[in-house]
Amino acid sequence: xxxxxxxxxxxxxxxxxxxxxxxxxxxxxxxxxxxxxxxxxxxxxxxxxxxxxxxxxxxxxxxxxxxxxxxxxxxxxxxxxxxxxxxxxxxxxxxxxxxxxxxxxxxxxxxxxxxxxxxxxxxxxxxxxxxxxxxxxxxxxxxxxxxxxxxxxxxxxxxxxxxx
Numbered sequence: 547x548x549x550x551x552x553x554x555x556x557x558x559x560x561x562x563x564x565x566x567x568x569x570x571x572x573x574x575x576x577x578x579x580x581x582x583x584x585x586x587x588x589x590x591x592x593x594x595x596x597x598x599x600x601x602x603x604x605x606x607x608x609x610x611x612x613x614x615x616x617x618x619x620x621x622x623x624x625x626x627x628x629x630x631x632x633x634x635x636x637x638x639x640x641x642x643x644x645x646x647x648x649x650x651x652x653x654x655x656x657x658x659x660x661x662x663x664x665x666x667x668x669x670x671x672x673x674x675x676x677x678x679x680x681x682x683x684x685x686x687x688x689x690x691x692x693x694x695x696x697x698x699x700x701x702x703x704x705x706x707x708x709x710x
Contacts, residue, residue, distance in 0.1 A: 575702040575703055576594060576702070576703060577594070577595050577596060577597070577599075577620065577622075577623070577700050577701070577702055577703075578592050578593060578594055578595065578700070578701055578702075578703050579591075579592070579593045579594075579595045579599075579601060579620070579680055579698065579699075579700055580592050580698070580699055580700070580701050581678065581687070581690070581691070581696050581697075581698050582696060582697055583691070583694050583695070583696060584667065584694075584695040584696060584697055585694075585695070590690045590691045590694075590696065591678070591685060591690055593680045593683070593685075595620050595680065595681070595700060596620065597620055597621060597622065598619060598620060598621075599619070599620040599680070599681050600617060600618070600619060600620075600679075600680075600681055600682075601617075601618045601619075601620065601625060601678070601679070601680050601681075601698075602615060602616060602617045602618065602678070602679040603615070603616045603666075603668065603676060603677070603678060603679075603687075604616075604676070604677045604679060605671070605674040605675060605676045605677065606673065606674045606675055607632065607634075607639070607674075608671070608673065608674055610632075610633070610634045610635075610639075612632065612633035612634045613631070613632070613633055613651075614630070614631070614632045614639070615629075615630065615631040615632070616629075616630055617629035617630070617631075618663075618666075619659075620700055621662070622700070623664065623699070623700045623701070623702065624662050624663065624664060624700070625662070625663045625664075625666055625698070625699070625700065626659045626661075626662050626663075627659060627660040627661045627662070627663070628655065628659055628660065629653070629654065629655045629660075630653070630654040630655075630660065631651050631652065631653050631654075632651070632652050633650065633651055633652065634652075635652075643656070664699060665697045665698070665699045666697065666698040666699070667695065667696070667697050667698075668687070668695070668696050668697075668698060669693075669695045669696075670687040670688045670691050670693050670694070670695075670696065671688065671693065672688055672693055674688075675688060676688055678690075678698070
């Protein structure tokens, strides 16, 4: 192959590469739920989510020794707290709100969201046994993070970012 042919092949290869990158960059980004270490930014978990996806934390209350379930709905890049379930009143649980008793479980599900967060900070505990539930799929948050403090948030990532 002569120099001119090699140059043509190289130019075509570069052009094809640039077109591929441009097409990939033009593809709409997708939402992912990210669980990352607060101190090191190490990503422990990255799960695809959509608007309306349900994300929940389930754990054993440290003082009351009873189950707590905090449920969030994905709204863009916001975590909207929509429901709490708990079996007894204790520190950090809503004591001055109307709850419904459903078979011994106290349920707080107001008409308006409880809170809206960009980032949720969690200290997964071995005794509490924190579990992260994303659209019904359960993740042992303590094992995944080695009980390290984490931040949980929704990020928009392009297909290229998701590959890296």
